[in-house]
Amino acid sequence: MAGESWFLKVANLLSQFAGRASTFVGAVGLVLLWAVLGPVFGFSDTWQLVINTSTTIVTFLMVFLIQNTQNRDTAAIQTKLDELIRVTAGAHDALLDLEELDEEDIARIRAPYKELARQARAQLDAPSAEDSVQQE
Numbered sequence: 001m002a003g004e005s006w007f008l009k010v011a012n013l014l015s016q017f018a019g020r021a022s023t024f025v026g027a028v029g030l031v032l033l034w035a036v037l038g039p040v041f042g043f044s045d046t047w048q049l050v051i052n053t054s055t056t057i058v059t060f061l062m063v064f065l066i067q068n069t070q071n072r073d074t075a076a077i078q079t080k081l082d083e084l085i086r087v088t089a090g091a092h093d094a095l096l097d098l099e100e101l102d103e104e105d106i107a108r109i110r111a112p113y114k115e116l117a118r119q120a121r122a123q124l125d126a127p128s129a130e131d132s133v134q135q136e
Contacts, residue, residue, distance in 0.1 A: 007068075015069045018062065074099075 017023055034051050041047040078099055085091045098106060 011065055011068050014065055018065070 031051070034047075038047055078097075082096045085093065085095050094109070098109065101109070
């Protein structure tokens with residue numbers, strides 16, 4: 001997309017790279033290499049510090065990358081759901097942008113839907129007239 005920020009470009013590239021099986025295999029390889037080198041370095045404090053510092057830095061940066069990716073994915077899904085609500089006849093437009101409400105408002109709006117679901121499950125659990133006839 002024209003006008004993509006440099007962060008968005010980097011975040012997309014890194015998330016694609018981090019999500020590959022080959023990246024996971026490479027990370028496992030690095031950990032194994034570190035473990036094999038333990039005896040060479042006498043299991044020294046520096047040897048331990050290398051893996052601790054490396055994993056801490058990678059984890060710290062990945063938290064922000066994952067959160068950025070999750071935020072964009074969630075916003076895209078919410079927008080798609082809002083569009084489906086908007087174009088569906090009989091849908092309640094009050095459900096548009098529901099994710100922006102606080103927990104109490106969401107719980108209040110959600111209550112009738114929970115009751116509908118409970119009733120539908122109860123109907124599934126109740127034996128039907130056809131079931132009674134087939135058992136005889």
